[in-house]
Amino acid sequence: MKSEIVVVGAGASGLMAAYHAARTLVSAGKDAQVTVLEKMPRPARKVMITGKGRCNFTNVKAWNDFSGHVRSNPNFVKSAFYNLPPQAVLDWFEGFGMPTVVERGDRAFPVSHHASDVVDTLVSACHSLGVKIETEAEVAGVAVSECPPGFTVTLADGREYKCVKLIVATGGLSYPTTGSTGDGLRWAADLGHKVVPTFPSLTALVPKGYKLTEDKDLHIDRSTPLSELGEKLCGVSLKNIQLSLQVQGTEADAEFGDIDFTDGGLEGPVGFQLSRKAVKALVNGARVSLVLDLKPGVSLTELTGRVKELWAEIDKDPRSKRLREKERCRILLGKLMPWDLIPAFTAMNPGIITLERRGRADTKVWVNLVSIAKALKAWQFDIAGYVGYERAVVTAGGVSTDEFVAKTMESRLVPGLHLCGEVLDIDADTGGYNLQLAFATGALAGISAAKSLL
Ligand SMILES: Cc1cc2nc3c(=O)[nH]c(=O)nc-3n(C[C@H](O)[C@H](O)[C@H](O)COP(=O)(O)OP(=O)(O)OC[C@H]3O[C@@H](n4cnc5c(N)ncnc54)[C@H](O)[C@@H]3O)c2cc1C
Structure with missing residues (x-):
């Protein structure tokens, strides 16, 4: 023809x-x-x-x-x-x-x-x-x-x-x-x-421990099942956050905007925006992490002060009298982030609560307010891999x-x-x-x- x-x-x-x-x-x-x-x-x-x-x-x-x-x-x-x-x-x-x-x-x-x-x-x-x-x-x-x-x-x-x-x-x-x-x-x-x-490029980045995979392969197929952590995060959308891309421990880029945790991993406009550099770095054998700042509008010092104020308010509230420390901590976190983010936040930032054993049946729980503020400003996700061409935008x-x-x-x-x-x-x-x-x-x-x- x-x-x-x-x-x-x-x-x-x-x-x-x-x-x-x-x-x-x-x-x-x-x-x-x-x-x-x-x-x-x-x-x-x-x-x-x-x-x-x-x-x-x-x-x-x-x-x-x-x-x-x-x-x-x-x-x-x-x-x-x-x-x-x-x-x-x-x-x-x-x-x-x-x-x-x-x-x-x-x-x-x-x-x-x-x-x-x-x-x-x-x-x-x-x-x-x-x-x-x-x-x-x-x-x-x-x-x-x-x-x-x-x-x-x-x-x-x-x-x-x-x-x-x-x-x-x-x-x-x-x-x-x-x-x-x-x-x-x-x-x-x-x-x-x-x-x-x-x-x-313009693809989901998969945090370590997000998926049930033992594989060392950087390409983590979108259909790979979620781990317990992945289940906690999947479905959470965050607005007006700052996400910084760290390559070998040094900031390579940062973006302000929205992200989504999905069945693939971390994506959404800001996640996608950083994915090109992140995937390229991973392919080249570099160590890659994303650092999430949930409160980009305030400094760490201001945020620490605010966390302490909120804690004092909870302490004064008569409804808190009979609550245990961990429950109070949940109330505090609920004032600082969406409720559905709290389980993953506490699981990935264990330092926000310390247990002090005082005797056989006596364990004192300490809520570390400074650690909470630090984790809100710099919640680190080490990246294991990325979703491949099967669901990459370009x-x-x-x-x-x-x-x-x-x-x-x-x-x-x-x-x-x-x-x-x-x-x-x-x-x-x-x-x-x-x-x-x-x-x-x-x-x-x-x-x-x-x-x-x-
Ligand atoms: C989920 C998703 C959402 C997106 N959203 C946007 C958006 O909102 N805005 C935006 O700007 N971009 C978006 N993009 C990117 C955009 O769609 C692509 O960059 C664009 O379509 C590329 O155009 P293209 O013509 O080069 O290739 P394609 O649109 O991929 O077209 C290539 C065509 O070639 C055909 N073909 C391939 N091989 C052969 C063959 N051997 N014989 C005959 N035919 C063949 C294919 O079937 C296909 O129809 C999105 C992409 C995806 C995957």
């Missing part, structure tokens, strides 16, 4: 690439076919689950701020960003009849908060320009062909496509159930490109951008081959940045591939 341009992967970047390729051809009056080959039964499975089904499809920050959230190769994606900046992405969706809304942190969503609207818009925009989207069309391999010059794309069912321009938009390795299994990484390597080692690493032209997304080694999206060594923070990069690099790849046919 023949198609002048073949796009492999009907994800965020592939569909945007196909649309822009077709638009460039149609605007120039050129009659040429654009075909998208997608292995899954439906296009853009991953986009469907983005933003917890709400799809945070871009972030409308200007480049200076936006680029600070791009974790690898921000300079490489700058041309793509300016070619299709966030506001243009927003206008594009609006232009195709999808109302949008910009929320806290400059994050843009469809007004409906349905990711399916984003997918439907991408698909119908492609169809409106005659793009052919073939689903259940798994590509098994790609090869450069000499005569005629171009590419042969072989499908798993044995069919072949001949094309002049090939756009590989197969994504990374994360959430393989959506179809992204790293095929493009292998093809690019086979065609002579460097691949920067990949690792999961893949860090990928095909090296060194061998691609930033203004066209074309390979320097294989003319006519363009890559876009997460298959490349580009990744960013949560907040709409990753989809913006997928759309922008996809658009540039599509336009460049089509222009060279004119």
Whole structure:
């Protein structure tokens, strides 16, 4: 079969690439076919689950701020960003009849908060320009062909496509159930490109003792059962905390915001934010811990004073008269943190209570108020590992951008081959940045591939 341009992967970047390729051809009056080959039964499975089904499809920050959230190769994606900046992405969706809304942190969503609207818009925009989207069309391999010059794309069912321009938009390795299994990484390597080692990013970090595993493996599958400690913490969400990442005992980063303890481990916006550096450090053999400050707004001295005041109030309260020390301690902790956090806090910070044996049947319990304040300011979680690609939001690493032209997304080694999206060594923070990069690099790849046919 023949198609002048073949796009492999009907994800965020592939569909945007196909649309822009077709638009460039149609605007120039050129009659040429654009075909998208997608292995899954439906296009853009991953986009469907983005933003917890709400799809945070871009972030409308200007480049200076936006680029600070791009974790690898921000300079490489700058041309793509300016070619299709966030506001243009927003206008594009609006232009195709999808109302949008910009929320806290400059994050843009469809007004409906349905990711399916984003997918439907991408698909119908492609169809409106005659793009052919073939689903259940798994590509098994790609090869450069000499005569005629171009590419042969072989499908798993044995069919072949001949094309002049090939756009590989197969994504990374994360959430393989959506179809992204790293095929493009292998093809690019086979065609002579460097691949920067990949690792999961924006993923849950697993504290030591959180899961029932004896394994020394750093990849702790999300399905590994929780330990007693994990059961105590799982389900707890904390707001307005400070989390500091310690690598080999030295602070490597710190973030303020919210975290969640889940069946995977420690995640949520702040956990995710620190996960890239944490996973990279773990993979490199470093000792990693997270230090949680539950009261970032006050100093240790102020907090110690406050804890002592609260203790004195409890002491004076007539209702406390018949309570034992441990029960009073629980009341104190209840004034300082969510109730559901107390069991894990006391289990992981045993120094907050000391037992003094005074005789056979006489043990005095001491509540150490200074230790409580210290643990509230610096509750340490040593990290055993991380949840892998099975539930990581993005893949860090990928095909090296060194061998691609930033203004066209074309390979320097294989003319006519363009890559876009997460298959490349580009990744960013949560907040709409990753989809913006997928759309922008996809658009540039599509336009460049089509222009060279004119
Ligand atoms: C749970 C989750 C939530 C997320 N939320 C957000 C968010 O709210 N905002 C944000 O900006 N980013 C978010 N992301 C990240 C974002 O979804 C990705 O960065 C983006 O989808 C990457 O786009 P892509 O086109 O490169 O790859 P993908 O969207 O992964 O698309 C690749 C496509 O290629 C297809 N494919 C792969 N191999 C083959 C083959 N051999 N033959 C044919 N087809 C193939 C796949 O089936 C897939 O459809 C989220 C990711 C996850 C997992």
